[in-house]
Amino acid sequence: MRAILAVVALFAVAALPLPAQDARKDAIKPAVSPSQAVLESWNDIGRKLIAMAEDFPEDKYDFRPSPAERSFAEQLLHAANANYIFTKLALGQKLGAVEDPKRENYKTKTEVVAFVKKSVADGAAAIKAKGDKGMETQVVYADNQLVRLSDVAYGMIEHSGEHYGQLAVYYRVAGMVPPESRPKKLN
Numbered sequence: 001m002r003a004i005l006a007v008v009a010l011f012a013v014a015a016l017p018l019p020a021q022d023a024r025k026d027a028i029k030p031a032v033s034p035s036q037a038v039l040e041s042w043n044d045i046g047r048k049l050i051a052m053a054e055d056f057p058e059d060k061y062d063f064r065p066s067p068a069e070r071s072f073a074e075q076l077l078h079a080a081n082a083n084y085i086f087t088k089l090a091l092g093q094k095l096g097a098v099e100d101p102k103r104e105n106y107k108t109k110t111e112v113v114a115f116v117k118k119s120v121a122d123g124a125a126a127i128k129a130k131g132d133k134g135m136e137t138q139v140v141y142a143d144n145q146l147v148r149l150s151d152v153a154y155g156m157i158e159h160s161g162e163h164y165g166q167l168a169v170y171y172r173v174a175g176m177v178p179p180e181s182r183p184k185k186l187n
Contacts, residue, residue, distance in 0.1 A: 035132045038153045042127060045160040046120030049079060051179040052167050053116045058109035065173045072170050073112050077101045079163040080119035086156045087119070089139045090126035090149055127153060 061073040078100045135150040171178040
């Protein structure tokens with residue numbers, strides 16, 4: 001009788017799934033590190049702005065929905081320049097007065113695209129270099145307020161997202177569809 005119970009118990013144990021060996025696609029992945037989360041958000045909004053910068057026709061770069069608004073190019077220059085608020089702080093540099101780059105210094109679409117790409121890449125490099133511990137360092141920010149470097153990064157990510165939204169309207173007013181709103185091509 002004991003032998004039969006032992007065999008039944010052995011089969012019952014063998015039939016149980018082994019969670020550690022579960023390689024299903026829907027298995028829960030571990031959370032990314034805090035600095036990796038910042039980096040992913042930074043790169044995602046950067047990718048969207050770069051896509052717009054590359055996609056929008058150069059002959060419409062000075063388009064503005066109304067005379068009171070920045071042009072498409074000026075919006076991109078402004079958003080990209082704001083990235084350097086984070087990057088300078090991350091590198092231990094003083095901010096000084098933050099002024100938008102002048103459009104006449106970035107005359108071509110190629111120059112504007114390059115500036116946007118560089119601002120995203122420079123910020124991403126700073127996030128990687130800082131890592132989790134460095135992103136939690138406190139820096140002096142607006143109004144002499146101490147803030148975590150990660151909070152400055154998230155503020156710039158939000159700022160870029162706001163300008164992305166404005167640029168999406170520029171697309172629509174110009175009779176175009178923004179890259180992120182187009183149907184995705186299936187491979």
